[in-house]
Structures are given as structure tokens and as C-alpha cells.
């Protein structure tokens with residue numbers, strides 16, 4: 001049984017680059033179907049943390065467990081195939097492709113019939129593609145982009161492009177979603193809308209989320225638990241309201 005097993009367990013995670021410790025024995029735990037925020041001033045190690053969780057960087061030491069599965073040392077495609085999807089701090093969708101086609105790309109790893117069947121337009125492959133397109137439509141509707149499906153992703157307002165990236169990650173049917181600054185650069189209205197979508201991902205889809213975010217308002221509204229990093233070290237961990245009032249956290253942000 002998986003009762004009581006965290007969605008993600010990070011233990012003593014250390015990442016060193018030449019002469020610099022970007023993460024220094026960091027611990028945190030993410031409960032199933034919860035939002036866990038990783039926050040901290042610039043250079044604290046947040047993106048490095050994401051890059052280790054998604055397999056882009058290798059940990060110098062320490063471990064990352066996804067449920068009961070050890071992720072440490074696995075390459076990005078293996079981690080993704082296990083059900084861990086991520087978005088990037090900067091826009092990463094192909095700008096000319098339609099939103100529908102971009103989201104369909106997100107389902108590539110779920111495709112069973114393979115290139116040969118698809119290339120020959122075999123009935124099985126055509127049926128499978130229709131199923132994927134239907135699911136893409138559902139996910140687009142979930143994030144509120146159903147009417148933008150046939151538009152080039154690059155022609156959408158910035159906030160909608162960020163939502164399209166979130167939708168593409170959802171198209172992988174992940175169990176754990178890593179979001180790197182999902183509301184960065186958004187208007188207040190776009191931030192509210194995106195926050196509501198993220199809450200829906202947790203509450204309606206039951207997906208666990210690790211959120212790196214600068215916007216403290218969004219963190220306080222959305223997060224169930226928070227880890228604060230500063231210069232690669234964990235300086236606080238707990239409920240959002242406790243962390244917000246922690247003197248070490250206040251000092252770290254004032255010194256930013």
C-alpha cells in the first residue's frame with residue numbers, strides 16, 4: 001500500500017559546481033496531492049534543485065525518491081516516463097506550431113502504435129491519434145485554452161503561452177509536476193487565473209506539485225508547505241504562515 005508514502009522525498013541533496021555549492025544537504029518532503037513551494041532569493045539554488053529532480057543535473061550526493069522509487073542518477077527521459085513532468089522558467093513551446101500540435105507533442109511518450117504505424121496511416125494509429133487529440137482538447141479546456149487550440153502558440157498573449165506550457169506538461173499525464181516560476185512576467189489577472197488552474201491540478205486531478213516561485217502572494221495562497229533556500233542551504237521549512245514569519249527568512253529576503 002502507498003498510504004503515508006510521500007510523493008517526493010529529498011534527502012541530503014548536494015550539488016557542487018566547480019568551486020561552488022549550489023545545494024548543500026537539502027531535505028524536503030512533498031505530500032501526495034499537495035503543492036510544495038521552494039522559495040529563496042536569486043542564486044539560492046531553486047533552479048538547480050529542479051534540474052536535479054528532472055535529471056538534467058546529477059546530484060553530487062544525496063537522494064531523491066519519487067514515491068518509493070529512487071530517481072537519483074536516472075536520465076531525464078526515464079524520470080519523465082515514470083510520471084514527473086516539468087515546465088521551464090522561460091517559454092519553451094515551438095512558437096509556430098498550433099497550441100493543439102504543441103500539446104500533442106506532450107503526449108508523444110504515451111504513444112503506443114509507433115512511427116511506422118503512424119507513417120503508414122494504419123487505422124490503429126489513426127484511432128490512437130484521435131484519442132490523443134480528444135485528451136488534448138480536455139486538458140486545454142481544463143486550463144481555459146480551448147478556443148486557442150488552432151492558433152500558433154507564439155501568437156498568444158504571454159500569460160496564455162505560460163498556461164499552454166502547463167497544459168503541455170499535463171498532457172504527459174504526470175503524477176508529479178515541477179513548475180519553475182509559473183506566474184513570472186504575468187499580469188495580476190493572469191496570475192490569479194494561473195493560480196486557480198494550479199489549485200485545480202492539485203484538487204481535481206490529484207497531482208502533486210513542486211513550485212518554484214518568486215511571487216510570495218501566490219506562494220502564500222497556493223502552497224501547503226514551503227522550503228526556503230538561501231545560498232544552497234535550507235533555512236526554513238513548514239507551513240506558509242510559519243515560514244513567512246521566520247526571522248531567518250525575513251533576513252534572507254531583506255539581504256537580497
Ligand code: ADP
Nearest residue numbers: 017020022040041042043044045046047048049
Ligand atoms: P535560483 O534558481 O535560486 O536563482 P540557481 O539554482 O539558478 O539559483 O543557481 C544557484 C547557484 O548555482 C548560483 O550561484 C548559480 O550561479 C550556480 N549555478 C547554477 N547552474 C550552474 C551551472 N550549470 N554551472 C555552474 N554554476 C551554476
Ligand code: MG
Nearest residue numbers: 046047048089
Ligand atoms: Mg531560477
